[in-house]
Amino acid sequence: MKILYFAWLRERLNRGEEEVSPPDGVVTIADLIDWLAQRDEAFAHAVEKRSLIRSALDARLVPHTTPIAGASVVALFPPMTGG
Amino acid sequence: MSVRVTTDAFDPGAETNSFLAAGKGAGAAVTFTGMVRSSPDAPITTLSLECYPELAINQLSAMLATATARFDLLAATIIHRYGVLRAGEPIVQVMTLSAHRRAAFQGAEFLMDYLKTDAPFWKQESGPDGTRWVAAKGDDDAAKARWD
Numbered sequence: 112m113k114i115l116y117f118a119w120l121r122e123r124l125n126r127g128e129e130e131v132s133p134p135d136g137v138v139t140i141a142d143l144i145d146w147l148a149q150r151d152e153a154f155a156h157a158v159e160k161r162s163l164i165r166s167a168l169d170a171r172l173v174p175h176t177t178p179i180a181g182a183s184v185v186a187l188f189p190p191m192t193g194g
Numbered sequence: 195m196s197v198r199v200t201t202d203a204f205d206p207g208a209e210t211n212s213f214l215a216a217g218k219g220a221g222a223a224v225t226f227t228g229m230v231r232s233s234p235d236a237p238i239t240t241l242s243l244e245c246y247p248e249l250a251i252n253q254l255s256a257m258l259a260t261a262t263a264r265f266d267l268l269a270a271t272i273i274h275r276y277g278v279l280r281a282g283e284p285i286v287q288v289m290t291l292s293a294h295r296r297a298a299f300q301g302a303e304f305l306m307d308y309l310k311t312d313a314p315f316w317k318q319e320s321g322p323d324g325t326r327w328v329a330a331k332g333d334d335d336a337a338k339a340r341w342d
Contacts, residue, residue, distance in 0.1 A: 118244050118316035119327045170248035172312070186246060190330035193250075193274065193313030194228055194286055194306055 112179070114147075117188035120164070123157040133179075140166045140185060141175040163189055195262060195270055197254040199247050201277040206284050213271055217291040220268045224298040225289045226306060232281035238321040243285065245276035246314040257308045265301040267292050272305060276315060304341055310334040 115128045137146045144164065148155035158164050166175055167186040179185060198204075206227045214223055230241045254272050262270055269291040279285060286309060290301040310331075317328040 115246065117246055117314070118318075121244075167246070167249050167314075170246075170252050172249065172253060172314075186249065188246070188314065189316065189327070191311060191314050192317045192328045192330055193311075193315035194309035194334075 112182065113184045114143075115184060115186040115188075117186065119189055120157055120187060124154060138178055138180070139175065140168070140173070140177050140179060143179055143185060144175065144187070158187075165190060195255075195258045196272075197251055197258060198271075198273045199245065199250045199254065200273070200275060202275070204273055204275065204284060204287065206287055209271075209273060209287055210289065213269070213289045213291070217269055220291045221293045222295040222298040223289065223291045224295075224302040225287065226302050227284050228286040228306070230279050230281050230283050230285060232321075236321070238281060238319045240320045241279045241281075241285075242318040242320070243276040243279065244316040244318070245274075247276075249314045250274065253313050254309075257305055257312070261290070261301045261304050265290070265292065265297040265304065267297060267301045270301060270305070272309070274309070274313065274315065307334070307337045307341060311338050 113128055113130055116124055121127050133143055133146055137143050144158055148158060165188050166173055168177055168182045169184050210225045217223055232238045258270050267290050271289045273287040275285050288302050288305045290298045292298040311334050319326055319328060
């Protein structure tokens with residue numbers, strides 16, 4: 112699956128996207144964030160305040176509790192500042 | 195209903211005129227234009243807006259559908275720019291059309307309140323003191339919450 116990053120999260124990770132293959136135990140977006148944080152210290156630091164991370168699944172805004180099964184694109188980003 | 199998410203500059207007057215021309219017979223139209231702010235005590239040279247276009251189109255379309263149903267709008271349009279903008283340039287335009295003024299005003303305000311918190315754009319200001327990401331404001335969450 113592909114993961115997209117935006118704004119300061121993208122800057123802190125030094126990448127806008129990556130391909131990952133999470134193991135079976137990774138069920139929700141929250142699990143995915145935990146799994147990515149275990150693999151990568153910079154990631155763990157960037158998402159330390161989980162309340163500042165928003166998520167989307169296949170271009171739909173969803174909470175971290177959403178299962179990722181069947182999705183092809185997960186996006187992680189800071190609170191939005193549109194308008 | 196129309197949504198446009200674009201890096202191209204737009205002309206607020208021309209957009210307003212074509213929106214009004216299409217709304218023949220309606221009683222009330224409201225148009226709001228948001229522009230890049232630069233004040234003497236907090237000057238900026240550029241405002242960069244990052245965007246997730248696929249999500250933006252989905253979010254803006256859902257907001258328009260909600261506003262149209264809730265305020266009985268006859269038509270509504272959102273235009274939102276991203277990319278690098280200079281002070282004074284239009285960022286966003288919201289236009290609503292209805293039979294009476296109250297619905298048009300409320301629909302436009304509802305859309306702007308939702309755009310502030312639920313549209314996937316991220317602002318980064320550059321000025322004499324360097325570059326910084328604009329933080330989301332609690333006031334904007336409160337403004338959106340009053341429509342609950």
